[in-house]
Amino acid sequence: MLEVKNLQKSYEKDKPALTDISFDIKPGTFVAIIGPSGAGKTTILRSLNQLIKDDDGQILLDGKDIRTANKEQLRKFRRQIGMVFQNYNLVERLTVIENVLHGRLGYKSTLAGVFGRYTQEEKEEAMSLLKKVGLEKFALKRCSELSGGQKQRVGIARSLIQHPKVILCDEPIASLDPASAQNVMELLKRLTDEYNLICIANLHQINMAKKYADQIIGIRKGHLVFDEDADLLSEDILRTLYDQDITKELE
Template sequence: MIEFKDISLVYPNGTQGLKDINVKINEGEFVVIVGLSGAGKSTFIRSINRLVTPTDGELIVDGENILTYNGRDLRRLRTKIGMIFQNYNLVKRSSVMKNVIAGRLGHTGTLRSIFNLYSKEDIGLAYESLKRVNIEEKIYNRADELSGGQQQRVSIARVLTQKPKYLLADEPVSSLDPPTAHQVMTYLKQINKEDNITTIVNLHFIDMAMEFADRIIGMRAGEVVFDGPASTVTEKTFEEIYGRAIREDDMVGGQD
């Protein structure tokens, strides 16, 4: 379980990234966070694995306040939290297999990974992860030989190889065309259900938020302005989250 307790974050330049956030995310949920650019969505997600550090409050993960973590505790936290990025975060000149098996880095240590001293079990896990997102035929290709959608599937396979308890995805489909974006979201939802991995995704696409989310959190100016089941969300809800009419916004049609 993840719980934000009175979480605020003020950046060194004085910008308020988060303001008095109180949110509890339960095991196995698929949560989509929506809001305009600059609303605090990425800051919210990146707080959970301490890529950014809130300045006030408590952030509880599995019963522990992770804001007190550093060193070994922080590495342990990041081992159980997988992260998928908008720009894929792959080593472009390395093979697909090398990128995917890097998901075991937190379990094997840096030295063993440098010399590719992964166990047969780890190699098998990486291959199975590639199969789960239907890209095992690209195992020997370099990452920069793949399309954007294929690269994002490789990054999902890397997270699967990590065997995390939590999965964070920061705008994972914003640079993909609509059919490819839908395919990537389908994989994320499938993994969430099959592995019971708590999944938190930032999205710009309203239609995808409605299709895939169990729960939608709306943010504006660093605050949570809506939190509820996706089944209760209407067009009016999105207008309240965004603070404007959405019919004029091309996000409704799945374009960004």
């Protein structure tokens, strides 16, 4: 269970980026966070794994507050929180399987990480995950040779090898063509169900949020406007979020 309670963040004095953001997410739930650019979606995501320090509130993962964790505790929390990036965040000169194995670095000593000392079991799991995302034939190719959709699937496999409870996706389909975007969304939804994960994706594509998400969180100017089942997202809510009629996005 992930519980966010009264989360607050300001980058400048008297200019709050997040104001009293609260929501709960159960395992096995695919969540889309929607809202205009600058609404605070990325700030929420980066707060959840403490890539930024927020100002107040609670972020509870299975009842334990991530915000109050010390350095070692935070390192252990981050093992449980995978991250999928818009720009993939891969090492392009390395092979696909090497990039997937980087997801194990949080479990390694600095020395083992530097020298890429992975167990046979970890290598076998990496291959298994590549098969699951449809890339086992590309395991020894450099990531620089892959398409955008393939790179994003490598990023998903890298997050899964962490054995996470939560996967955070920051605009995971923004750089992809429509067919690749649909493939990635279908994959994220399937893996959320299969692994009983909490998957949270920031999205601008409302139609994709409506189609694939179980739960939708709507953010406007740092405030929570909507937090319900995806089926309850209405034209009125969209107009409130975006200050304009964008109902074609629901088609």
